[in-house]
Amino acid sequence: MNDKPLLIFSGSSNPELTQAICDYLGMPMGVAKIDKFPDSEKIIKVDTDVRGKDCYVVQTTSAPVDSMLMELLIFLDCLKRASAARVTAVIPYFGYARQDRKDAGRVPITAKLVANLITTAGADRVLSIDLHAKQLQGFFDIPVDHLSASPVFVQYLKDKQIEDLTVVAPDVGNMKTASLYASALKAELAIIHKRRISGNLIECTEIIGRVEGRNIVMCDDMISTAGTICGAAQLVRQRGAKRIIAGATHGVFAGPALERLQQAPFDEVLVTDTIALPEEARQMNKLTILTVSSLLGEAIRRIHMNESVSGMFEEGT
Secondary structure (H helix, E strand, C coil): CCCCCEEEEECCCCHHHHHHHHHHHCCCCCCEEEEECCCCCEEEEECCCCECCEEEEECCCCCCHHHHHHHHHHHHHHHHHCCECEEEEEECCCCCCCCCCCCCCCCCCHHHHHHHHHHHHCCCEEEEECCCCHHHHHHCCCCEEEECCHHHHHHHHHHHCCCCEEEEECCHHHHHHHHHHHHHHCCEEEEEEEEEEECCEEEEEEEECCCCCCEEEEEEEEECCCHHHHHHHHHHHHCCCCCEEEEEEEECCCCCHHHHHHHCCCCEEEEECCCCCCHHHHCCCCEEEECCHHHHHHHHHHHHCCCCCCHHHHCCC
């Protein structure tokens, strides 16, 4: 039980998601003003009394990544200096997550740098969804609650009652996730071998598993430039697949992603609202946006009440 009042604030990256979380919890959003000085420096003023309270800041660090990250850091510092009892950074999509190791000489590990910045700015804990690499949890010296959006996708796909279903892993790194989806959906499993030709060009060469005459679901943590997942879709269609559905927690949609998705043989593309999508993306006729507001709202409630967050997935919440 937590006797400290709960407050939820929104950064400017995705206020619609924050409002949906507050609606789930049946509470108003905390009031704060986010503004800029004439030289573009950001300033944040919290208009709700936070002294001694359990505060949560919802801020996705998507494009413009540096601006959204800096805003989050300022917000955390603001709440900490206003004597909040505990400050939790709710980061539905964690930018810089792919820079998690030195894969060449003289390059940074920016994910660790960002983790240090968030901690130094005043966060007592972090809540996120589908980090690009799970080991990022270890980059923080504070507690991290790492959620999976899989229950949201699994429920949506179960409701569609798709027959002859095969879950396809678009690359080897996605094998574990695909296996979990296949088990939850009682579907067959297949995997695609890919070869990276350049930074944004992928060649999918072979399939292990049965896709001919099957309906296909491909799930990943994000769609960035969409090269991998579109190449995978073209290959399974060439091998006789019927309906093809793509799913990704984070719709980053960088560079040529939207054009590629439109041209690829997808019947439906599923993403969540961890990232506020531009109107151009929302107008794509094959795109379906699923909400993670109840997932985050329930996690926030459990953290506030000192209950198990992992229990959400064990209980199928």
